[in-house]
Amino acid sequence: MELDTLFRLFSPQSLTLLVLCTLYGTLVGAMPGLTATMAVALLVPFTYFMDPLMAISAIVATTTTAIFAGDIPGALLRIPGTPASAAYVEDAYRLSSTGKSRSTLLVSLLAASIGGLVSVVLLALIAPQLARVAIGFSSYEVFWLATLGLSCAVMTSNASVIKSFASLFIGLFIASIGIDVAVGHPRFTFGWYELFDGVSFIPAIIGLFALSEILRAVSTGKHQPPPIEIRETLSRAFREAFATLARYRSNVARSSVAGTLIGALPGAGADIAAWICYAFSRRFSRHPDRYGKGHIEGIVDGGSANNAAIGGAWTPALVFGIPGDSVTAIAIGILLLNGLSPGPRIFTDNPEIVQTLYGAFALTNLLMIPIGIAVIVLSSKIVRIPRRVLMPIVLLFSLVGAYAITNSVVAVWIVLVLGILGYAMEATGFPLAPAILGIVLGGIVEENFMTSMIKSQGNLFAFFERPWAAALGALTLMVWIFLLGRALYEGYKRQRALSLNTPKREP
């Protein structure tokens, strides 16, 4: 039986399909605005003509590579291709600026591949147990998890605590635009029904990262920064990448495991996994001060965590048939269409499905390496394009990519407004990362808070009554105390520095 699955997986037909989907995933992931979900939704009509096992493999291959490929424009243009790459985009871009784009992308590729493989192994070993924990997560636990993620944003920021918090609150405000969960009141929409859904975050990210970058480029006029150069041969980049991964092997292990676990939780996906692992990486690093300034360690953590999370996300879908995200929701639909219903019994009734899923995950994560290398070599040509040619191209892709998400002009306006905001924030020293995370997580935090309050009829202690909620709550409160301490210390240090007559510039 298992040999059978193996043969089917390695059949020329299946291998061709996996290679095609890997290429497709790379294309979609590398384009800002196109998400892994959209890629999978477009696959759906084709899956009707496929064997269900092939269909599942196709979905797995597409999502896995899309999440990695999001790192490519992040490193080369400072524009994350998917939200999951936003956590470490600054580090990746700065490394590229020093000529290390190849080794940086190789590190992300290999870290992603290892993360993916670890998640398959974990999935195969403990999926049912993991699912039992994940399924016990109600709105209280998800609230704490998202709040923890938000706190990470401030923790990972290099800027002053006041400005980081201000940026976070800007993000939270943007997240509160649209219809609210509790009573269905449209907030800050000014009667514009297109905004009822809120500010969708793909256009928001494109505005904050891509348009603000183009605005900055146009305002500097002739004084263009020197274009990114590639100062590494491929073999040197390889040596460097392997050395980096060997040096940070414990980071890879930690973040792959953590990424899988976070991905398995309802409501938390690859993006949250990347942020949390990046934040913890910084917390435990020997060089926390180098994060955000072009340090490879955070890329190792974030890159392995977001790909591991994709594997983790299949846990509740497979074990209970409850999808953790829209990708697995589509996958469940395809399984149902073929008369296979996910749930505890799928492990005994249709083991070939489960084995194919594991096999497809493992194979894709391996196939991704040669294809990824080819893409890295090719995409490095982007950096040789002069900025005056590149910028109009990026602008059009950004605008059309944002349009593709909402299919309406509202996306263009979101990109414009947030682009101006992002430009202004960068120019005045406000970090962008907390705002992005506020936009992504603000809605989840609010929704779960309000839901919990409706359930407990306003009793705040309900947030600590369930064991997992209490543990996550305690962890979050500890992070807050740490942040408060850092803010006080920062203030004290600055006052001291000033009173010692050495006026120092703010960062």
Place this chain on the structure above:
Amino acid sequence: MARTDLWSGLLLMLSGALIFWRASTFPSMAGLPYGPDLFPSIAAGGLMICGVLLLISTLLTRQRAAEAGNANSNRDDRLSQRPSGIRRASLRLMALILIVAGFGLALDPLGFHLTSLLAITATALLFGLNALRALCLSVPLTFGVHLLFYSLMNVPLPWGVLTPLAW
């Protein structure tokens, strides 16, 4: 950075107050102390507090710096640039903002193809390409984006006035 920090502090306070005022008009939920106004109010409160703190700390820093006799060293870098350079930079910035706004306004009535041709040509000119090269860039780019998004990704880009030619 002192001057920009003062301004951003003020702006944060002002927008916080504005959001707070808007949020106070939201309906609340029967039997619950928290309603749709809770989270916007938290964000607004946070913005106001951050604004105040930023003002205070900037003023304190300035005062101390002035006491130390180093008042001038805190000047913003760009203020030392020639004023004409700043003016040109902000004009170019405004131009790009107008191009994007124009893209948004024209996309539905004019259709994707014409709008993107115009917008990309204009952007390329703004970035310093000459007219011929700008066209050489925008024509194939528009066509390529059409193929990629409309034909391959099934994104229904609007045809606008070109609807009779649509395929």
Place this chain on the structure above:
Amino acid sequence: MAHALSRMALMTAVTLGTFTATNMAQASEAACEWTPERAVTFIVPWGTGGGTDANARRLASLLEQEMDVPFNVVNRTGGNGVVGHTALARARPDGYTIGAATIELSTMHHLGLTPLTWQDATPIALVDQNPASVVVKEDARWDSLEALLEEARENPGELTASGTAQGGIWHLALAGMLQAEGLPPDAIRWVPSQGASPAMQELMAGGVDVATPSLSEAQHLVEQDELKALAYMSDTPNSSLPDVPLTADVLDSGWTQSAFMTISGPGNLPEEMTCSYARAIEKITSSDAWAEFKASRGSEVVFEGPEQTAELFRETDQQLGEVINAIGLAR
């Protein structure tokens, strides 16, 4: 068996009725031979991965084969359906934009979200109808709907239920049932959620006591013995889970409630296009591919023509409008 027979008879009757209606429409005006010549945009007001999305994507791919042009599915989500329905209703009625209009089109104007009503769109065909269910955790203390309602009657406001947003169709199904049974409509408090899947996650995590999604959404969890279905809000047994008690049998009020999905066009879609689409969709819904798809999702094949679909919207608008008024959500 008797049920199956009577249902077949019913379906035949419905189909015959539709044929007559279509024929009449044909005779009166149009030849129903319009076909699109380029790609058609197919608007779905709900998110990727949900039931409406799955139905729409399957139907779009079959329409693609039938009409020989691409049908591009576009998810215009948000505002509890307002965004997508508005985009659909206000699109240019040139036949190149159609979409999935769901039951919410006849309820959302009562909720004060939008002035848009079903009359602003052009109903083409009914393609999906899913009765609600009442599900609880497998180890829950209630074994029947009556026991659950009894507890809700004794301790109003103690129990919680979820399934969709505030004022969404599954909320109305529950509140309407409680009201029809003489209980206060909030005797079981509603906890809003972003859809049926998150609601069932909450149910399994012990966050809420009851969920009222469509039975087809809960079907596989019921089959896996994770949840138990106390009732099916219909008068005909479900073909996949025929043992679930029907509310029409067990409740004095005989309350039933389903969600439905139609294919509709923008307002003022010409008759010729409407009936051409209706004809193509009718052909698709009677195909094996469609029957197989429906069976996989645990729902029945349904089809109604333009007039009957419009009538369904009108009736729903009136009935659920009363429920929304009664539970104080009307604005």
